[in-house]
Amino acid sequence: MSASRLPRSLLRSTVALALMAAAYEALARSGAFPPALLPTLPAVAAALWSGIADGTLPAHAASTLWRVLAGMGLAVVLTVPLGILMGRVRAVEGFVLPLASALMPIPSLAWVPVFILWFGLGNATAVGVVLYAALFPVLLNVWSGVRAVNPLWLRAGSAMGAGTAALFWKVMVPGALPFIIAGLRQAFVRAWIAVVGAEMLAASDWGLGWVIFDAKEFLQADRMLASLAVIGLIGLAFERLVFGTLERATVQRWGMVRSAKA
Amino acid sequence: MSYPTADARLPSAGWRAVVRAAFPFLVVGALWEAVAHAGLFHPRLFPPVEAVAGQFVRLTASGVLPHHAADTLARLAAGFGLAAAAGVAVGIVMGRWRLAEDVLLPPVSMAAPIPGIAYAPLFLLWFGPGSVSTVLLVAFVSAFPVVFNTWTGVKSVKEVWLRSAMAMGAGGRHLFLKVVLPGALPYILTGLRLGLAQAWRILVGVEMLAAVPWGLGWMIFGAREFLNTDVMLAGVAVIGAIGLALEKGVFQRLENYTVVRWGMMT
Numbered sequence: 001m002s003a004s005r006l007p008r009s010l011l012r013s014t015v016a017l018a019l020m021a022a023a024y025e026a027l028a029r030s031g032a033f034p035p036a037l038l039p040t041l042p043a044v045a046a047a048l049w050s051g052i053a054d055g056t057l058p059a060h061a062a063s064t065l066w067r068v069l070a071g072m073g074l075a076v077v078l079t080v081p082l083g084i085l086m087g088r089v090r091a092v093e094g095f096v097l098p099l100a101s102a103l104m105p106i107p108s109l110a111w112v113p114v115f116i117l118w119f120g121l122g123n124a125t126a127v128g129v130v131l132y133a134a135l136f137p138v139l140l141n142v143w144s145g146v147r148a149v150n151p152l153w154l155r156a157g158s159a160m161g162a163g164t165a166a167l168f169w170k171v172m173v174p175g176a177l178p179f180i181i182a183g184l185r186q187a188f189v190r191a192w193i194a195v196v197g198a199e200m201l202a203a204s205d206w207g208l209g210w211v212i213f214d215a216k217e218f219l220q221a222d223r224m225l226a227s228l229a230v231i232g233l234i235g236l237a238f239e240r241l242v243f244g245t246l247e248r249a250t251v252q253r254w255g256m257v258r259s260a261k262a
Numbered sequence: 263m264s265y266p267t268a269d270a271r272l273p274s275a276g277w278r279a280v281v282r283a284a285f286p287f288l289v290v291g292a293l294w295e296a297v298a299h300a301g302l303f304h305p306r307l308f309p310p311v312e313a314v315a316g317q318f319v320r321l322t323a324s325g326v327l328p329h330h331a332a333d334t335l336a337r338l339a340a341g342f343g344l345a346a347a348a349g350v351a352v353g354i355v356m357g358r359w360r361l362a363e364d365v366l367l368p369p370v371s372m373a374a375p376i377p378g379i380a381y382a383p384l385f386l387l388w389f390g391p392g393s394v395s396t397v398l399l400v401a402f403v404s405a406f407p408v409v410f411n412t413w414t415g416v417k418s419v420k421e422v423w424l425r426s427a428m429a430m431g432a433g434g435r436h437l438f439l440k441v442v443l444p445g446a447l448p449y450i451l452t453g454l455r456l457g458l459a460q461a462w463r464i465l466v467g468v469e470m471l472a473a474v475p476w477g478l479g480w481m482i483f484g485a486r487e488f489l490n491t492d493v494m495l496a497g498v499a500v501i502g503a504i505g506l507a508l509e510k511g512v513f514q515r516l517e518n519y520t521v522v523r524w525g526m527m528t
Binding site: 008009012013016017037094095096098099101102103105106107108109110111112113114116117118189192193196197208209212213215216219221224225228231232235236239 | 282283285286287289290307308360361365368369373375377378379380381382383386387388463465467470471482483485486489491494497498505509
């Protein structure tokens with residue numbers, strides 16, 4: 001991209017966004033739609049600000065995040081060892097793979113009613129749905145990652161006298177790490193969808209998904225749009241900060257993948 | 263995304279591959295039976311396999327399950343059809359004209375990271391509960407991967423191909439139909455595939471929220487009221503089977519007919 005082009009497209013983007021915001025604002029103020037359904041931008045900003053100021057929005061965000069992290073943590077603990085075993089032992093692969101291929105196409109939200117019956121309304125159901133959503137991306141990526149480890153590296157490692165443990169920690173795990181990180185990324189995107197849906201359906205008083213659903217009952221579109229913005233921002237922050245940092249600290253530093261901007 | 267499967271590595275195994283693939287299901291089924299019959303959980307909450315199968319047969323024979331499935335599939339087709347048409351069009355416009363790219367990219371990238379299901383209450387508020395909201399939301403959500411991939415695909419068409427086609431005398435429409443579109447097709451197909459997967463993942467959840475009269479999502483969510491876990495599990499199995507059929511049947515075939523045949527992908 002040439003240097004003179006960048007400011008121009010930035011300018012155009014800003015102007016376009018400003019125009020769109022102005023058009024939205026004009027539509028909202030024209031009175032064609034009731035303000036409860038189409039709130040003005042200042043009203044959305046005010047709802048966002050009052051939610052942050054009285055501490056409810058951060059508290060909702062915290063319980064949503066807690067559910068995502070708990071579910072993903074469980075998924076990682078369960079599937080990383082299983083994925084590695086699948087990559088190394090043919091019998092495990094032959095057993096798990098058909099099961100995973102049969103369960104994978106079931107959307108995680110389809111389990112919500114079943115989990116509600118099994119675990120009741122609340123945290124356990126939400127965490128369970130997140131776990132299910134995160135399970136397969138991590139499992140399949142760990143498995144592909146282990147299989148993608150160059151056998152030459154393993155042989156070179158053992159020729160230099162590395163034992164089983166050293167081979168595992170120094171060769172296999174780092175070698176599979178680009179895949180594992182890709183799997184975690186994919187898992188987070190799905191878990192983020194799952195948690196919002198689960199919170200709407202298995203209403204539990206706290207959580208960003210519940211806020212949106214609750215706001216619908218009271219026709220508070222401003223509160224809805226405010227928490228939509230928070231959901232989007234947290235998702236984006238996770239993608240950029242958490243996974244970006246993880247990648248830079250490990251696989252990029254080791255020169256296994258190049259940064260996307262290069 | 264396609265992962266190599268275990269049995270793909272033993273092509274001539276024949277019926278032994280079938281047995282090998284069925285074995286894990288038999289083990290899990292037997293475990294399930296053992297737990298269900300052990301009486302640890304109430305049979306209404308943890309029904310044995312034969313109860314689920316019986317419910318599946320009964321619901322299929324009475325035509326209830328096919329009706330639910332047909333309505334869900336009709337919504338999927340309508341929503342995804344809208345998304346594919348609009349998404350490819352927007353993506354091509356963004357890839358070909360710089361102005362469109364500058365104008366459309368910021369709002370699209372702002373709306374994309376929000377999980378689609380989060381928009382559901384907003385759509386229900388705007389368009390009312392029922393099928394219209396469901397179809398529009400599914401279309402909206404599944405359009406994003408289509409737009410992004412089409413845009414990337416159009417931009418990744420090699421300059422050399424364009425210039426050599428122009429040197430050979432290809433004009434605007436010809437250039438577009440014979441070079442740009444086929445060149446971008448692998449990306450567009452990937453986008454459509456991701457979009458369909460997204461649509462499917464969200465549709466079942468939206469049906470639960472939107473209180474549609476028929477639909478698999480509604481069926482399993484409604485069964486909760488009556489503690490009909492067997493109905494739910496039968497519904498979940500059908501949902502999984504449709505998901506698998508969509509992935510294997512629709513897009514792998516489409517890819518084989520087009521880009522694989524042209525030698526652009528293997």
